[in-house]
Amino acid sequence: MMRLHEKVVIVTGGARGMGASHVRKLVGEGAKVVFTDILEEDGKRLESELGENTLFVKHDVTSSTDWENVIQKAEDAFGPINVLVNNAGIDVPEVSTDEYPEETYRKVIEVNQTSVFFGMKYVVPSMKKAGGGSIINISSLAGIVGAYKKIAYTASKFAVRGMTKAAALELGDYGIRVNSVHPGFIRTPMTEHLINDELVKMFPLRKAGEPEDVSNLVVFLASDESSYSTGSEFVIDGGLGAQ
Numbered sequence: 001m002m003r004l005h006e007k008v009v010i011v012t013g014g015a016r017g018m019g020a021s022h023v024r025k026l027v028g029e030g031a032k033v034v035f036t037d038i039l040e041e042d043g044k045r046l047e048s049e050l051g052e053n054t055l056f057v058k059h060d061v062t063s064s065t066d067w068e069n070v071i072q073k074a075e076d077a078f079g080p081i082n083v084l085v086n087n088a089g090i091d092v093p094e095v096s097t098d099e100y101p102e103e104t105y106r107k108v109i110e111v112n113q114t115s116v117f118f119g120m121k122y123v124v125p126s127m128k129k130a131g132g133g134s135i136i137n138i139s140s141l142a143g144i145v146g147a148y149k150k151i152a153y154t155a156s157k158f159a160v161r162g163m164t165k166a167a168a169l170e171l172g173d174y175g176i177r178v179n180s181v182h183p184g185f186i187r188t189p190m191t192e193h194l195i196n197d198e199l200v201k202m203f204p205l206r207k208a209g210e211p212e213d214v215s216n217l218v219v220f221l222a223s224d225e226s227s228y229s230t231g232s233e234f235v236i237d238g239g240l241g242a243q
Contacts, residue, residue: 002030003223008078008130010070011035012061012119013088015042017188018138021211022085022218027053029219031083034074036061061088061115067122080130083222086119086160087138091191094149105152112156113163120167124176132175136221137164138214141184141237157182161233168231177230179221183214184237204239 009026013019014035020042023035027050036059037043043056055077060066074081089112092104116137127133142150143157161180168178185195186209195208217236220226235241 002028003219003225004083005030007031007082007222008074008080009033009083009085009222010074010081010119010123011085011087012059012115013037014085015039015046015056018183018186018211018214019085019087020046021215022087023054024050025212025215025219026083026085026222029223031222032078034070034077036070037088061118062110064118064122067118071122071126075126081123081126082130082133083136084119084123084127084133085136085138085218085222086116088115089138089140089156091150091153096149097151100151108152109156109159112153113159116160116163120163120178124171124174127176128174133177134222134226135164135167135171135176135178136218137178137180139164139180139182139233141182141235141241143180143182144233144235144241164233165231172230177221177226179226179229179231180233181214181217181221182233182235182237182241184209184235184240186211186214202240202243203237204242207238209236209238 009031011022014023015037023033026033032053034055036057040058047054047056057070059070137160139160140157142154143161147154164178164180
């Protein structure tokens with residue numbers, strides 16, 4: 001039997017890149033996946049490709065109203081939610097702290113951190129109806145160590161790691177597990193411009209990661225195979241953070 005047979009999953013930021021990889025892998029393991037993004041054209045294309053076990057919903061992850069709409073549409077389509085993958089996020093070019101624009105800082109925090117809070121807040125009642133669940137918060141290696149001239153990104157990703165632990169302490173009573181995933185350099189549209197031969201030489205495994213590497217971990221955390229894991233961070237960085 002497929003590892004996620006009949007599980008109902010929400011994935012944010014799922015229209016392309018790492019999120020789209022998660023969606024494909026989850027569907028391939030038998031899940032019914034509602035995936036969301038602001039990229040409507042890309043989302044509709046992926047929904048058409050993957051078929052009846054998927055539903056795309058246009059979604060601003062910083063809007064509580066949009067979150068309520070996504071939860072309702074997911075339940076209407078497939079039933080109570082078993083898994084949430086808080087994947088949506090943004091990054092910005094390197095900017096020194098003393099020159100960092102306030103509006104940019106606030107935007108990064110809203111998209112990368114506040115959206116994770118909203119996701120957990122609004123999915124919990126549905127997971128309680130389902131009898132439990134798994135929340136997977138995609139953080140970053142920058143949630144373990146600082147990232148150079150990326151104070152907002154680092155702040156948001158450290159916050160996601162801490163919020164994960166706080167939620168795990170609270171939600172275990174309901175059979176809801178909460179874990180964070182911390183990718184290093186993964187080849188996606190958001191990071192492709194950063195990856196080069198000189199950088200890759202710094203990695204103990206001497207290669208950048210691929211989206212499917214992270215998706216394999218997401219499937220593990222979504223499945224019952226990880227039933228005794230909660231409040232933990234799972235680093236997938238080719239060993240970069242070990243140095």
